[in-house]
Amino acid sequence: MESKPDALVRIATQARASVTPPTTKDYAIEMRNVNVYYGSFRAVKDVNLQIEARKITAIIGPSGCGKSTVIRCFNRMNELIPGARLTGEVLFHGKNIYDPDVDPVQVRRLIGMVFQKPNPFPKSIYENIAWGARINGYRGNMDELVEESLRQAALWDEVKDDLHKNALALSGGQQQRLCIARTIAVKPEIILMDEPCSALDPIATLKIEDLMRELARDYTIIIVTHNMQQAARVSDYTAFFTVDEDRAGIMVEYGPTNQIFTRPRDRRTEDYITGRFG
């Protein structure tokens, strides 16, 4: 069943159709005064973060600093956790994705997510891609969509003769690229990646990183990573988070990756990226 376009889809569609060039820097999504609570515990404190469109933004920081919580706020994934609550705004095309008239399912279509562990459906490679598109009401040529998505995910050449093979038979790196293809197939604007390479070997990791650079031509990518070298290699911007005295996650520094990794402004960033804290 085709879902009814909600406020967010309408706004996003209008924005895409607009021929007026943006007058300010082109931000894909923006957090304003975001606080996240799990019950009474404040997990993330006062985050203000503007994500530039069609760039890769890395979120780094020590364990427990709220990186994954923050990235999940970008597509309302935290709502799936009982007791989770958010204050502040997350603006997508100027619209707060937490407004009551916004459908979280549509949010997650426009702002897709790739997880730490590859999680293909136990179905064929073809069906892994076709399924999401189909339930989102895709009415075009499905074969073309599957091929285009697999090509964009740099997987087509490896699987084109085995499209009906079970996706679970693929290697870990291939499975993760299939998950990326599945995300792309529903035409998102933003792709969130939560530790997408932590379960992969170094070669598969480099393939994903190369793929990310390719995808950044068309999509905005936000990645959470524990691997600082990965953040340095792949991202355009880096946000460093740590925990404050209340154990709440706070954003310490945010800027161009080249600056963060060569001359960070904050001592806490310096200590973390040089490996002297964390």
Add this chain to the structure above:
Amino acid sequence: MPLRNTLTRQIGQIQDELLVLGSMVEHAALGAVDALKRRDVKAAKAIFEEDQQINEKRFAIENAILILMATQQPMAHDLRQLAAMLEVNTELERIGDYAKGIAKVTMLLGDADIPIPIQEIDQMAQLAVSMLHRALGAFVAEDVATALEIPKEDDKVDELYNVVYRLVVQTMISNPETIDLANLLMWVAHNLERMADRVTNICERTVFCATGELFEVNGMDEDDLNV
């Protein structure tokens, strides 16, 4: 417990080796001018040959830095420090080449009868080596204020260079037969003047290491000499 003790210790070891290289270069520069002053061809030959040790030391330090970069993935200040040491290492080796060049002049002059403005040349060497010594101290201490002050002394070296230049030209004019040999003395002055310029480069790396800012500090660049 502070993390990355190994990296910190290894950076410190490379820095120590860099200071050893600096001492070798200072010794070579002063020794080369002293050999010229005493017209001691044997001492000059020894300095000429010892440059090989400077070169080997330079390659050893460069290798150690590259291994550390490849194996420890330094970031931020650590990365700047290693990149700066790589640059200073090269500058020191080149200063060693200038000393070797001066030693070679002494060897070529032999016991030829030619007036040498040795007082000015000696002053240039003392000043350049003093600048180098203090620049290396500032580099290790990441003393930005001192690193910005030292290059100003380059003007004194340039003034002495001009004095030597005029004296040597006078020698050439008064006795054209000495032109070939006098030209060698020009190279001595040129090498000492360039030494001071290299010191300025070391000071620039000190500022970079401490602040992350890369810019030319006061002092003459190599291109400034070209017309």
